[in-house]
Amino acid sequence: MMMIERDMMMNSPKFKVATLATMLTLALTGCSGDDGKDGAPGTPGEDGKPGLIIADSAKSLAVTVDQILVADESKLTFTVRNEEDLPVVGLDKFGFILSGLEQGNNGNADAWKLLSSEGCPASKYSKCGTLEDNKDGTYSYLFDKDVTTEEAFTLADDKTLRLVVRVGGEQVGSSEVPYINDVHDFRLDGNAVAYTKNVTTVENCAGCHDDIAMHGGKYTEVETCVACHADNKVGDDALFTNLAHKVHVGVIAAPVGGCDNCHMATEGATDFANWKQVPTAESCSTCHADVDFETGENHLGGPRADNSACAVCHSESMTEMNHLSTYKGQTSRRENVHLTVTDAKMVAAPQAQENIDAGLDTASTGYVQLTVDIRDQDGQSMNQQLDKADFFYYSEFYINWGGHDMAMERGKILRVFTNKELYPGYVDKPIVLNYENGETTFEIGPFEMNDTFDGDLSASYGMVTPRIWFCMDETGTNIQSCSETASVWGQGAAGYNWLHFFDDQGMLNERPRRQVVTNEKCGSCHGTTTRESDGMVQMTLNCRSCHPVTKTDSEFFGTTCASGSLDKDGDGSLDEQVMLKNLMPRGERDWTTASNAGEECLACHNANNPPTQVIRDAHTKQGDADYVEQLTMSHPDHKVWIHAMHANNRANQGGEGWVRNVEYSADLANCVKCHDGDSFDTKYLVGRKPLALDLDYMDTYDGLDPANGKDTSGNKRYAVDAKADAYVSPTAAVCLSCHGKRAPEAGEDRRQVRKDVVGHMKQNGAQFGVTEGEYTGEESCAVCHDLGNLKTVHGLN
Template structure:
């Protein structure tokens, strides 16, 4: 993706000027006596670049490639000024020794930079002025010092426009370009498509978390380029792609990484997706199992090469072992569910009733599974859109959220009874009020003891699995409850990285697996929206723990935590939308120990420093790190949205 710096009128004028120039030269490639192909209408604003390879062939060790480039509207792109071309080859499985995987070999690369400051091209580039280009290498592949060129192997041409340390070179008229990568695998002497490949992971799979592979600092839009560049002989030992990518990911606390198939999925774009289980090697396996030294025989029987690996580690067994954790977890989660009701009483208390459900959604007697419950945890608050009970006593209501275990280690907790097979608990008095505070809500987590996929009575060393979370609402007035919006962030976007069995906060909590059970809204297609709105029962405007120094309010916490990971680069990775109207019912958010900030400013400064915003925040009605009363009274005085109209795709957008 890119942001053009030109207005539509300017782009149209530039396009018209280039079109007239092309008409005058008849679409010539600039070489006398060579009329070239008819000129086409040039591209305007460039958001994406698409490559069609028409021919690639190697003659006497010199590669030549013909290709066409179009934009997102299938219009030809004329005047590309910078390319880096790479020639690589693929050694097939088993060719370097029994049990060895296929292996990319990096041969040569050449740069063609025709920007005015450089104007130098290693080979010969021809721009036919209609979106088609040709490039002939000047470096003979037989001269490669990295690997011996073999014309019988599958060959790869890669072209890329990333200039290290800067943005891609624009078109001559200044139109900016996105980072692009074009890849073509072929047979050297005929130009036919290669008959075998090494395409194991798709770019789309990586982008589930990274939004764009470019954001992972790979400087390319195609993970296949990463795989064929990070190869033995090109990078230092340990940075080969199959080693590096596993090492970078294996220690991340992401539920999706419990299964190799989170990344290695069957796809037309990854015909070799099952290599991870089909071709075990010491290098690949050792990149995750880093405590093993195969050559020295430490942690595993000694293996001096890969010839014996498949004898023990057959594909089915390997696949089952490396996907079993997730499969078992799903099997346990599917066995039970919960439902709950919250009913306010005249004395401002509320009765919470929790039912345990079987796999078909039918209520069962809680006593029959009580001994298998590690923890059934609840958190109750008032005011779903702006909770008024703090993690600790709130400056506003003077009360803290009500945290209550109904069952722990198989035992009913004080104040909890079983009535008609349901767990019943009466809360202390709640600070009900008008509007949003007429509604109380309870977020519920359930953790079960299990052996494998069987639910079992809890012991001190039992394995446990977090089950589906639940969210219940109740009002003092008896009217329909107020509910927090779920159109800004849907949990489905969280699952992209964390997986669909992600046990949020398991350890210091029971763990909350977010499913349709917590849904109270549907999308345009009638599908249940799984929101993160239950999280505010604990992640209140006052923050968590002793103060708000860690930015505990949900509006801020997620930005801070994910920002530290360095993975989140675009708002669209998490946000479906920005519900700007939600700020109309919010008050002050804790931003440092004992200090509060008006809500729009607090949310924005959880990513941006106040100085980077560019104008005095107080001049826009904001209170930054003031006292609670001052900031809360000013919460609806911020004028940010008079000018700003942020969207997930452009959070810098302003009203014009």
């Protein structure tokens, strides 16, 4: 029958038929959208043909396009089957998109042109042609539009066409099946396509998004988006290139300029390199909005009437260098210097004379001895004593002890070289114990070996991670003394930092704690550069949103480690501390080291470290009904901080226009999006240390220095001043960080903590804001919310 129809149609030059035998099975879960309404629910399907076994249920659907005719009356036949390969009959919700790819010339990029977009049942957004259910799992559709009349595209045998068939979104048996888009690229003459255009794919998008279901969940593939958001269908703002760049550039968590975060070389992304191979005014202007290509304003090449000469100046290699060098280009620089920790161990008593003379040693303290070698790009020792090397702008080591929860608030920070202000307990003089054969050994302490909740920590373990910036000459190839470097930031480079574990015998070869996150997990959204087999997550620009360079930016001095505020109106009272520096991710040199695991933060971001940021007297105040819970959700403990920040639930998030708002791109219930394996199991929180709070922190804050109400000692309070006076149960704190708030109600300028959630937690043993003597640690969360339950309620089964 197929061949008969083919032979009949081929008699007319206007009719071309292509037979397609590929089947693409997709089962993507749709999400909510705001464009287009579904038609009324269809009636139950009729029985299939006699003797044919048909599906009475379906969890997913698969489409096979059997035949397509493109003509003044275009039609196709296709088969729909369920996950058990049984034919599905009775469906009446479909969408059909037909587009053609026009090859670019004169410097223009290849471009999809929409021939027709139709849907059944018909709606105000689309017409429905003639749909026929053949009662055997096959369907026929006759397009409403004569696609041969589309002026933007001329049909030809060798051109690539794209057909998208949308099915799903209706009941099959007792459940509704999700939408899928079945995408077919083909030629009129039936031969394999010679070219197509896929600059990115769903697989690329899945790094940040769980899915990209748009328009009420109907459209689930990037290939669908580009086929419909074509320049002959939509305006410039809705053209897919412009639309995609607008919602991502400067908004997502990866650096601007990191085009390869979306345009990666994955299977199917045949044209992933278009961004650097085919420069056009249309695509470039979506980011370079200050450039007027017609007039030549802000364009070194002057005015351009078309794209014919773009690639003459903007070669592939130059375009890649200009975009990626801002965050990838430091890889070669970083290779010049490695601070390699060769040994670390905890000792019971100090050996350095300065530590002995300090008289701080007791029967319950210990000291960390840290040995470091400065090595070159070939891994060879430079044979220099670290504290005497003059090419470090800063070389710092973050150290803590005490196992999973660590024991000290912010640990100990060995600042060999630093750009921080001197502050006792925060910036201490480095004490060298020994230097031999290029290795410098420092002794840091004392570390308290008795913990309020964990008891004796002598048999525990510690962690150490470096933070490095070294100076180079203007060429970026030679190490140079920082005193001779014209621009420390412009010429310098951030060294790699590695996370090491150690005990009282030395460094540990195996990890003593579970792997919670990985570089690949974090880097899928935040941008990952590759150094051999090790991915380096570019997190710095995100960290800087909370940790600005206060020393050189006094206007925003009232932040984080130096907590305080401003009196901008001069009335003698601190302003409400809503003014927070807006540091969106952008293409700028990495200001600090590249993370290797995403968990070095534990050295400071742990349960012992009470929240002390300026948010506490601006967005949550003593006396507020939910004061303790707000502080809990704003806690710097890593396991709370990360959850609450991504959920937009910290006390300084959630307000309209607030610069620290986070619009997370995936489903917050998808724990494995960030977690490695089953590391989110509640069993890991049982018996863990409670989170410390300092409830009267602002009562003891000294406010402004009357003589100078800005960058003075009277207008800042270091976070190390915090004194724990209350505690919160760890499991409750973690769960509250995601589940503690709902969308703002009318008239509220911040979201309130949900009393029902807190009440449920308290009923099951959780405690909020209790004293040390009152804390029992008797949470029973894991009894019901075990791993199986978590996977079920979070949809991870």
